[in-house]
Amino acid sequence: MNNNFEHIITSIEDGIGKITLNRPKVLNAINRKMVSEILFAMESMDNDEDVRVIVLTGNGRAFAAGADIDEMANASAMDLELTNQFTDWDRLAWIKKPVIGAVQGFALGGGFELALCCDILFASHNAEFGFPEINLGVMPGAGGTQRLTKLMGKTKAMEWLFTGERMSANEALHYGVINRIISDELLLAETMKYAKKISKQAPLSLRLIKESVLKAVDYPLYEGMQHERKNFYLLFSSEDQKEGMKAFQERRRPNFKGK
Numbered sequence: 681m682n683n684n685f686e687h688i689i690t691s692i693e694d695g696i697g698k699i700t701l702n703r704p705k706v707l708n709a710i711n712r713k714m715v716s717e718i719l720f721a722m723e724s725m726d727n728d729e730d731v732r733v734i735v736l737t738g739n740g741r742a743f744a745a746g747a748d749i750d751e752m753a754n755a756s757a758m759d760l761e762l763t764n765q766f767t768d769w770d771r772l773a774w775i776k777k778p779v780i781g782a783v784q785g786f787a788l789g790g791g792f793e794l795a796l797c798c799d800i801l802f803a804s805h806n807a808e809f810g811f812p813e814i815n816l817g818v819m820p821g822a823g824g825t826q827r828l829t830k831l832m833g834k835t836k837a838m839e840w841l842f843t844g845e846r847m848s849a850n851e852a853l854h855y856g857v858i859n860r861i862i863s864d865e866l867l868l869a870e871t872m873k874y875a876k877k878i879s880k881q882a883p884l885s886l887r888l889i890k891e892s893v894l895k896a897v898d899y900p901l902y903e904g905m906q907h908e909r910k911n912f913y914l915l916f917s918s919e920d921q922k923e924g925m926k927a928f929q930e931r932r933r934p935n936f937k938g939k
């Protein structure tokens with residue numbers, strides 16, 4: 681992969697692709713270039729056989745404090761329409777491999793929306809989530825009103841979006857926004873350890889489980905179950921299904937190849 685990025689740092693090691701947002705002086709405020717770099721890195725990792733799991737994190741005292749306000753302050757509606765940058769954000773949610781987010785400090789506005797694109801979220805005790813867009817006279821534009829509502833329900837989502845108040849890590853855990861709270865010092869190490877564990881799972885199963893769970897969010901139950909069933913059947917055309925079941929019968933560990 682081209683590692684010549686301006687606003688992110690990437691690495692691939694031991695089956696794990698790591699992307700670190702790296703504009704710490706502005707709390708990793710997300711400008712257009714950063715979004716396209718994240719997208720490029722994620723899509724490259726998604727297509728890279730050496731990567732099984734992607735970890736997304738931030739450098740410094742924030743995961744990301746939102747879209748770059750300085751970049752958009754003077755934009756016209758037509759600038760935004762023509763730049764159409766939110767399609768890049770949409771594509772972030774189409775990554776097929778598991779994406780695990782490690783959130784330290786602020787995850788606000790677009791930073792929270794980016795976190796909500798992850799499949800699993802770990803956060804440190806000092807993490808704070810929120811949609812302060814209301815204080816800027818705008819609103820979330822990269823999925824915030826939709827994803828938060830699907831996660832916590834209409835009543836609670838309204839409250840957070842109307843007030844723009846910040847949710848603590850404990851509250852985020854309570855509402856099912858994050859999976860785990862980890863101490864600040866151990867956040868990245870524990871996230872990598874968890875990513876390592878997931879990276880050992882059958883890759884095609886991970887891929888189709890992720891796809892099926894995401895469909896559950898959008899589809900009515902019956903359609904979702906039909907989709908799940910087809911994915912279940914599809915896995916029987918993989919070498920890993922033969923290997924997994926044979927290994928069970930032979931009382932040994934399976935050797936999954938993602939084929």
Ligand code: CAA
Pocket residue numbers: 705706707709710745746747748749750786788789790791793812813816819820821822824
């Ligand atoms: N855009 C541009 N710069 C930002 C930024 C942002 N979203 N968030 C922080 N910064 C910059 C600050 O301007 C400051 O820069 P200088 O040192 O050059 O002054 C630097 O980061 C450090 O920030 P603060 O001095 O403000 O740090 P703090 O600890 O006092 O406050 C904060 C932290 C509460 C997160 C505060 O920075 C803040 O409120 N940031 C804006 C949060 C926000 O409104 N996010 C939503 C953006 S809109 C959006 O995301 C739309 C969408 O849906 C895509």
